[in-house]
Amino acid sequence: MKGIADVARLAGVSKSTASRALTGTGYVSDETRLRVATAARSVGYVPSASAVSLASGRTSTVGVIMPGVTGWFFAEVLEGIQESLLEAGLDLALYDARVGTRGRDRIFDDFLARQRFDGLIAVGIDPEDRELERIYALNRPVVSIASGGFPDDIAIDDVDVARRATEHLIGLGHHHILFLGGGDGGRWSHVERHRFEGYQATMDAAGARAEHAQCGESLPAGYAAAADLLSDLRTRPTGIVAVSDEVAIGAIIAARRLGIGVPHDLSVIGVDDHEYAEMFSLTTLAQDPRAQGALAVEVLLERLADPDAPVPVVAPQARLIVRNSTAAPAG
Amino acid sequence: MKGIADVARLAGVSKSTASRALTGTGYVSDETRLRVATAARSVGYVPSASAVSLASGRTSTVGVIMPGVTGWFFAEVLEGIQESLLEAGLDLALYDARVGTRGRDRIFDDFLARQRFDGLIAVGIDPEDRELERIYALNRPVVSIASGGFPDDIAIDDVDVARRATEHLIGLGHHHILFLGGGDGGRWSHVERHRFEGYQATMDAAGARAEHAQCGESLPAGYAAAADLLSDLRTRPTGIVAVSDEVAIGAIIAARRLGIGVPHDLSVIGVDDHEYAEMFSLTTLAQDPRAQGALAVEVLLERLADPDAPVPVVAPQARLIVRNSTAAPAG
DNA sequence: CTGAAAGCGCTTACAG
DNA sequence: CTGAAAGCGCTTACAG
The missing domain is CATH 3.40.50.2300 (Response regulator)
Known part of the structure; x- marks a missing residue:
């Protein structure tokens, strides 16, 4: 382990100067900087992370x-x-x-x-x-x-995203639209809550009845919940707004198993643009995590x-990608 | 930020003693240890990670x-x-x-x-x-x-795992068995290579012809590759040994799309016991990553x-879980 | 069992 | 533009 002292000695300067040259902080003549850099390279100098942290207060x-x-x-x-x-x-x-x-x-x-x-x-x-x-x-x-x-x-605007998803289905002519996701084990994440609110507000505005099925945040959870709620013909919705693509894809797989055609008998829309979305032809609101x-x-x-300069955050935008999991309701 | 000096002062001991008491290294009387611990707690002492690292050489x-x-x-x-x-x-x-x-x-x-x-x-x-x-x-x-x-x-014994997977299909009466996975973009990981070898050796031993379809290491890759190779009726295998569950599940989804019944028309076996394996009734060799x-x-x-004491590694074992994606070939 | 002192390997005012 | 010195906050022989 060669230290900065070795570098300094080799370059013929003090440790202080070597440090300034290496960190690029403070004045150093170009010629010295070069000599130090060369010396550092030739001994394979790697600064000790803990020493740097202790002295500078920064951990990198x-x-x-x-x-x-x-x-x-x-x-x-x-x-x-x-x-x-x-x-x-x-x-x-x-x-x-x-x-x-x-x-x-x-x-x-x-x-x-x-x-x-x-x-x-x-x-x-x-x-x-x-x-x-x-x-x-x-x-x-x-x-x-x-x-x-x-x-x-x-974060994307989760309320708005669910609003757009719901409006997409309403625009296609759906009335009986269910929200799948959130409330699993009585818990709602912020994201789930906001998406449900966006869905609910849109349904209210359209004069349609909001309906919710709780579901964990995973593909198998979406599968299980959808298998459950789709098996009863009388209460089956024509459209599902899923809290995420994983849940949406689980629902699509469940529908297929039950012989329910997507999008003919059931439209499903998700949020994410998951890695699998394309292979399931999933209509979704894409985000880029x-x-x-x-x-x-x-x-x-x-x-x-600069801890004081307030850095404005530009909100990421979600983009509607219409694929083949959504269509006008049959009949 | 309270340091060890504050703790030492409060406990009425030296920094050395405080350090020994806190790290549990070296001799300290029980009474002193207790006093130091109390002092540390009362000032909310948290050691500086970089100082500890620099002095001790350990980073934790x-x-x-x-x-x-x-x-x-x-x-x-x-x-x-x-x-x-x-x-x-x-x-x-x-x-x-x-x-x-x-x-x-x-x-x-x-x-x-x-x-x-x-x-x-x-x-x-x-x-x-x-x-x-x-x-x-x-x-x-x-x-x-x-x-x-x-x-x-x-690691599990990847050669053996593929051998067992292949033998499972052979035992069910399959002859035309294909290995799906590896070789994507000309690259084979060690794991892929070993699994293919296990498959190949078993096929050889059974006097059956080994057949390989290259495929990336993901569910959509398995889907795409399987969709490709299953669409030709004449060359379609009756069994697939997939390099992993993700690939296996992709293949199952592709088969269903093509109207090929699993396991009636096609048996698929994977390796992993992936989170989704159960919902796809996938027969697999389970490992526990x-x-x-x-x-x-x-x-x-x-x-x-103790850097010198050789620590023997007990190899993790894979366990065959028979579900409903494998069966005797039709006819 | 305890304390004084050195040292871990850097950075950073400060003086020149 | 450069160097001597102090200091970051601990741990660890060492002496007692």
């Missing part, structure tokens, strides 16, 4: 907290974040705070307090009050994606550079 | 390097690792080294060298020679899961505690 790492990495949205966001971070030369500390786990409590009680990061990106964590307090107590820049409780949240992750990094870096 | 973080977090296997492994790490009080530094990205090169060239971790877990990275060298140059404990190139890899992640952490911690 960003913390990411999310409730699991298993869902499509979270995995995509995480990759988007990671990609931008690698580009910026920053490390990523992952905190997987799945709801209801002991690990989540430990993260909020112990891990965050260690402050092994300069800033934090919170994704879809729907924090409880005490969790939010823990985060603010860090007194570090925080950027949130699709999370309740934070200002300037990076990877880009949201990249945006979060960008905003965080600006806040890190 | 584990690096995890994997080619993306998007696949089922990787996401599950990652959650298994994270859970165990949280339990052990260790941080997780994630390095997402997707094949062919600039990020991957930066990880191997720059990020790893910073050594911001005490040990590394490599998951499914199929390292090139120079990448492997970079890792060994770190001179830190490394544990690998489902990766080529490392000794003591934690979450447990593999936990095992990797366990092994790594032992190696960290």
Whole structure:
């Protein structure tokens, strides 16, 4: 392990000058800078991360907290974040705070307090009050994606998205439209809640009756819930607004199993533009979670550079992609 | 920010004693230990991670390097690792080294060298020679899961797993069995290669002709490849050994679309026991990636505690789960 | 069992 | 533009 002292000696300068040359901070003559850089390269100098952190107060790492990495949205966001971070030369500390786990409590009680990061990106964590307090107590820049409780949240307008999805079905002539998603185990995430509200308001405005079937946030959950509600011919809707593409695709698979044609007998619309959306011809409101992750990094870096300058967040837009899972109702 | 000096002062001891009491290292009287602990709690003492690292040489973080977090296997492994790490009080530094990205090169060239971790877990990275060298140059404990190139890899026996899958179909009376997976874009991962070998050897032994269709490692890829190869009646196999459940499920969906009954007209067997396996009644060889992640952490911690004691790795076992995607061939 | 002192490897005012 | 010195906040021999 060669240290900065070795570099300095080799370049014939002091450690201070070597440090300034290497970090690009403070005045150094071009000639000296070059000599130091050459020396650093020739000894294979890699600064000690802990020494840099201790002396400078900066960790060069960003913390990411999310409730699991298993869902499509979270995995995509995480990759988007990671990609931008690698580009910026920053490390990523992952905190997987799945709801209801002991690990989540430990993260909020112990891990965050260690402050092994300069800033934090919170994704879809729907924090409880005490969790939010823990985060603010860090007194570090925080950027949130699709999370309740934070200002300037990076997220598509979930109310509007559900409104557009519902209007799409109404525009096709549907009246009996059901909202599938949310309320699983009595819990609603912020995202689920907002999407349901958008659906409900649109149905109200159209003079149609809102109807809800609860459902977990996964493809098998959508499958199970849809299999259930579609099996009764009398109560079967002609259209489903699904809280997400995973749920929508589960519903499509269930419908096919029951011999219910999509879109002939049943229209299904989702939100996301999931990796599988195309192969299921799913009409959906596309969002780009990877880009949201990249945006979060960008905003965080600006806040890190200047904590006082308010960085305005441009809200990501959802885009309607009409495929072949929606059509006018039969008859 | 209260430091250890504050704790020491409050407890009426020296910093050295406070440190020993807090870290549990070296002799301290029980009474002193208690007083220090109380003092630490009362001031809300949290040790500075960088100071601890610099002084002790330990980072209390584990690096995890994997080619993306998007696949089922990787996401599950990652959650298994994270859970165990949280339990052990260790941080997780994630390095997402997707094949062919600039990020991957930066990880191997720059990020790893910073050594911001005490040990590394490599998951499914199929390292090139120079990448492997970079890792060994770190001179830190490394544990690998489902990766080529490392000794003591934690993985199910992929050759054997494919053998068992193939024998399952042969035992049901199938002769025309195709292997779906691997070779996408000319690339074979170690896992794909091994599974194909197990399939091939079993077919050879049974005097049947091995047949391969290349396919990427995802559900839509399995769907597309299967849609292709199943559409020609004359060449259609009666059984498919899929490289993974995602590919197998894609194939099942494709078969259904084409009106090919599973398992009546086509048997499909996978490997994994994916989250969706049950809803597709998929016969598969189950593995538990979450447990593999936990095992990797366990092994790594032992190696960290005593780098010389060779820690034997108990290979995870795959378990055949017969569901309803496989049956005797029709006719 | 405890404390004084050195040291981990950098960065950062400060003086020149 | 450069260097000497202090300091970041701990841990760890070492002496007692």
